[in-house]
Amino acid sequence: MVVEGLPRLRFSKASIGFVGDTPLIVDVEMTVNAGEIVGLTGRSGIGKTTLLRTAAGLISTLSGTVECCCTESTRAERGAIGLIPQRLGLVQHQSVGYNVILGALAKASLLQTAFSLPNRVMRDATRDAIEAVGLSDKTLESVNRLSGGQQRRVAIARAMVQNPQLLLADECLGELDAETAREIIDLLRSLARDHGMAILVVDHNPVRVRTFCDRVFQLRGHSLIPFDEEPADRGSTLPLVKEDSA
Numbered sequence: 001m002v003v004e005g006l007p008r009l010r011f012s013k014a015s016i017g018f019v020g021d022t023p024l025i026v027d028v029e030m031t032v033n034a035g036e037i038v039g040l041t042g043r044s045g046i047g048k049t050t051l052l053r054t055a056a057g058l059i060s061t062l063s064g065t066v067e068c069c070c071t072e073s074t075r076a077e078r079g080a081i082g083l084i085p086q087r088l089g090l091v092q093h094q095s096v097g098y099n100v101i102l103g104a105l106a107k108a109s110l111l112q113t114a115f116s117l118p119n120r121v122m123r124d125a126t127r128d129a130i131e132a133v134g135l136s137d138k139t140l141e142s143v144n145r146l147s148g149g150q151q152r153r154v155a156i157a158r159a160m161v162q163n164p165q166l167l168l169a170d171e172c173l174g175e176l177d178a179e180t181a182r183e184i185i186d187l188l189r190s191l192a193r194d195h196g197m198a199i200l201v202v203d204h205n206p207v208r209v210r211t212f213c214d215r216v217f218q219l220r221g222h223s224l225i226p227f228d229e230e231p232a233d234r235g236s237t238l239p240l241v242k243e244d245s246a
């Protein structure tokens with residue numbers, strides 16, 4: 001059942017960064033609810049990936065709290081959090097099919113995972129996801145023989161098969177031509193709308209990100225602020241950003 005509006009990710013008074021360094025971002029207040037896509041933009045090196053990795057529990061907050069698919073008294077279910085890392089994290093010498101089915105195994109029993117024993121449902125979901133990202137003819141191809149954009153689509157298919165409650169997508173639209181990016185955006189929208197997935201997506205392109213996200217935040221200095229709070233004098237027309245810049 002899709003429970004729209006349920007918070008899947010909540011930062012409260014969070015300070016984000018690395019122990020021993022000055023915090024990258026302070027006072028983070030952000031919620032991502034089931035069924036919505038939230039965008040995050042900001043210049044290179046400002047802390048977008050660090051924020052996503054903090055949401056995923058891979059980095060601890062320096063202060064304040066982050067609740068991700070859990071509350072103070074409950075833990076996240078196995079496979080509830082899906083991450084499409086900026087560097088993709090694919091098994092390079094394995095096939096597209098192998099990489100995508102790993103997403104299904106994120107929710108499987110420990111026995112199934114240990115012996116890589118996907119069932120029929122997982123295999124069907126894998127085939128459908130590979131088809132959805134337009135790579136059916138590459139299913140048996142080794143990932144290290146694919147282009148950068150094709151590899152990005154493999155990482156997206158892997159996250160689709162996992163079907164997480166919260167998807168954290170770090171520049172998943174990079175290296176894609178405008179038409180393929182549009183198809184991936186449609187997929188993300190349908191994951192949010194039809195499956196109630198909460199999605200936080202990092203995109204360098206502030207024009208594009210506002211076309212498909214319900215809300216957009218930007219990182220400025222050490223603050224996370226709604227995109228609309230950008231000062232009016234920072235360019236009265238569309239920002240000079242190429243469609244596929246990443």
Ligand SMILES: Nc1ncnc2c1ncn2[C@@H]1O[C@H](COP(=O)(O)OP(=O)(O)OP(=O)(O)O)[C@@H](O)[C@H]1O
Nearest residue numbers: 018021024042043044045046047048049050051086
């Ligand atoms: N493990 C680490 N330890 C200390 N500092 C780090 C670590 N990883 C990243 N940083 C620093 O944190 C800052 C933010 O990096 P981050 O990767 O979050 O930026 P970003 O906004 O995602 O940039 P880009 O758009 O280029 O991907 C950078 O100055 C980086 O050098």
Ligand SMILES: [Mg+2]
Nearest residue numbers: 048049086170
């Ligand atoms: Mg990054």
